[in-house]
Amino acid sequence: MSNYAARGRTPPHAIMGDDPPSIVLIKEEHQLFRELFDRVEAAEGDALIALAGEIGARLLIHMKIEEDILYPALKEAIGVEEVDEGIVEHQVAGALILDIAGMTGREELFKSKVHVLGEETMHHIDEEDSKLFEPRQGGMEAGQDRSRGPRPATARAPRGALRSPRFHGA
Numbered sequence: 048m049s050n051y052a053a054r055g056r057t058p059p060h061a062i063m064g065d066d067p068p069s070i071v072l073i074k075e076e077h078q079l080f081r082e083l084f085d086r087v088e089a090a091e092g093d094a095l096i097a098l099a100g101e102i103g104a105r106l107l108i109h110m111k112i113e114e115d116i117l118y119p120a121l122k123e124a125i126g127v128e129e130v131d132e133g134i135v136e137h138q139v140a141g142a143l144i145l146d147i148a149g150m151t152g153r154e155e156l157f158k159s160k161v162h163v164l165g166e167e168t169m170h171h172i173d174e175e176d177s178k179l180f181e182p183r184q185g186g187m188e189a190g191q192d193r194s195r196g197p198r199p200a201t202a203r204a205p206r207g208a209l210r211s212p213r214f215h216g217a
């Protein structure tokens with residue numbers, strides 16, 4: 048049985064002291080997905096159907112927020128191709144979620160589809176944590192405590208999407 052949640056407690060998946068508040072929220076949700084997919088591994092019948100429903104609804108919202116708010120700004124810092132690959136992975140996951148949502152849960156392939164959604168999602172969020180949301184690759188100084196909100200505008204470097212006010216609740 049997999050233990051995705053354990054992986055989430057180590058860097059770069061763990062919340063770091065200098066993560067902007069928006070990335071903290073995303074990483075908290077990533078950890079929730081790890082815990083939910085750990086439960087999927089052992090779930091059968093109605094429990095699996097309920098878990099699949101909760102995961103699908105949460106993932107659709109999570110992906111929508113990333114695409115509307117985080118991804119556009121990250122293109123500046125990380126690069127268009129890396130972010131576009133994330134968007135395509137969202138599209139693949141979204142199609143699988145809708146496929147699963149259209150099932151009764153009693154079909155032969157239902158369990159396998161939920162498990163594959165888990166494998167794909169774990170790969171995707173691991174990449175987000177280590178590449179897209181890793182501020183030390185995107186131009187944010189390591190060791191800077193951002194937990195109390197935005198820095199003064201004058202302290203922001205001109206480049207690096209993670210420095211944008213939108214990442215600090217402004």
Ligand SMILES: [Fe+2]
Pocket residue numbers: 110113133137171175
């Ligand atoms: Fe994502």
Ligand SMILES: [Fe+2]
Pocket residue numbers: 073077109113172175
């Ligand atoms: Fe994500």
